[in-house]
Amino acid sequence: MTAARLTLPSPAKLNLMLHILGRREDGYHELQTLFQFVDYGDEITFAVRDDGVIQLHTEFAGVPHDSNLIVRAAKMLQQQSGCALGIDIWIDKVLPMGGGIGGGxxxxxxxxLGLNHLWQLGWDEDRLAALGLSLGADVPVFVRGHAAFAEGVGEKLTPVNPEEPWYLVLVPQVSVSTxxxxxxxxxxxxxxxxxxRPVPEGNSRNDCLPVVARRYPEVRNALDLLGKFTEAKLTGTGSCVFGGFPNKAEADKVSALLTETLTGFVAKGSNISMLHRKLQSLL
Ligand SMILES: C[C@](O)(CO)[C@H](O)COP(=O)(O)OP(=O)(O)OC[C@H]1O[C@@H](n2ccc(N)nc2=O)[C@H](O)[C@@H]1O
Ligand SMILES: Nc1ncnc2c1ncn2[C@@H]1O[C@H](COP(=O)(O)OP(=O)(O)OP(=O)(O)O)[C@@H](O)[C@H]1O
Incomplete structure (x- = not known):
């Protein structure tokens, strides 16, 4: 067969707020968090192969091939769907690891979603999200592709439509262990x-912030610097720190001032993920 090939975006998320309500018997924490996507992320290219082999061609420092979430997701889908096809995969990785922006x-x-399309499996979103949850608490929201208020350990999702400002995201050069x-x-x-509903106004706190700021001076520094210009927030368990601006020009202006000493990027907030916009355009 001819190899079908597809390149898809893999955007980052931000946690606009994050409350910790309690700890469960299994040690996991009950959360309430608000997820929004940004139009910034990795790009993954897939090419179907007919011998059933799953091969990621891009090396990740510190992540063995078979532990990579890309490979684990592909193998799990192949196994559960009984698909005989395989896949070659390449990734242009721009998202920092351990940054709290959900790269993995x-x-x-x-x-x-890419393999469901290329392998023509016809799985619906519910099924893909359930499989995704077994790979990580944040996978389902990326499968659904809509900004959401999340409860439980992050798997109970209610779609919401918060404002979509421009963000400056600072990336302290430190990886935080969740x-x-x-x-x-x-x-x-x-x-x-x-x-x-409609959007949890006035509840923008992240309960992880005091602990992360105390342990990581690099994160504290980024919060202090960005905090001079706008409300500076932590996403997930960090390390990334972000702030919203009404337009790109203002975000760029602050970025120019801060990225002399810090790494960061400017991106538009988005309630529909880039991935879903691209998949829609293919239909
Ligand atoms: C905090 C968030 O970043 C919010 O978006 C995510 O829920 C974290 O998700 P993640 O990075 O996929 O985290 P996982 O790999 O599932 O969990 C890493 C570790 O964090 C702790 N963990 C994580 C999520 C959660 N709700 N409660 C926890 O206690 C657990 O010790 C777990 O072993
Ligand atoms: N494809 C992948 N991309 C990034 N990390 C991966 C991938 N596969 C496995 N990992 C492992 O997962 C860890 C967490 O990476 P990830 O980028 O998801 O962190 P994060 O942004 O802090 O996520 P979260 O917001 O979900 O806490 C990495 O340190 C790495 O060891």
Whole structure:
């Protein structure tokens, strides 16, 4: 057969707020968080092969081939669907790892949706999201592709439509371990639940921020610097720090001032992910 080939975006997410409500028996934490995408991310290219082999051709420092979420997602989908086809994969990786912007989860979701398309499996979103959840708590929101208020460990999603400002995202050169932050004894774990709709106004706190800022001076520095211009927030468990601006010009202006000493990028907030916009255009 002729090899079908497809390049798809794998965008980042931001947690516009993140409350920790409690800890479950299994050690995982009950959260309430608001996910929004940004128009910035990796690009993954897929080429179908007919021998059933799954091969990621791009090397990741510190991540063995078979542990990569892209490979794990592809193998799981192949196994569960009984598909006899394989895939060659290349990624243009721009998203930092351990930055709290969901790079690995997004890559897994792009892989699931891309292969569902190329292998012509006809799986619906519910099924792909359920498979995605077994790879990571943040995978389902990337599979759905709509900004969402998330509860549980992040899997109970209610679509929402917050404003879509331009963001400046600062990337401190440090990788934060999610497990380490969630096991810190000083973490706030008793925030009362809030109601979802329409958008959780005035609740933009991230309960992980005090713990991350105390442990990582690089993150504290980014929060302090960005905080001179706009409300500076932490996404997920960090390390990335972000702030919203009414237009690109203002975000660019602050970026020019801060990126002399810090790494960062400017991107538009988006309630429909770039991945879904691209997939729509293919139909
Ligand atoms: C905090 C968020 O960034 C919000 O978007 C995500 O929920 C984190 O998701 P993730 O990076 O996919 O995290 P996972 O790989 O699932 O979990 C890493 C570790 O963080 C802790 N963890 C994670 C999520 C959660 N709701 N409670 C937890 O206690 C657990 O110790 C877990 O072993
Ligand atoms: N395709 C992948 N891209 C990035 N990281 C991957 C990938 N596959 C496996 N990983 C592993 O997952 C870890 C977390 O990466 P990821 O980019 O998802 O972090 P994150 O942005 O902090 O995510 P989150 O917001 O979900 O906490 C990495 O340190 C790496 O070891």
């Amino acid at each position: 989860s997004s890559n897994a979701a792009t892989t699931l 497990a380490e932050i969630f096991s810190d004894p000083l973490l706030t774990r008793n925030t009362p639940p809030i109601k979802v």
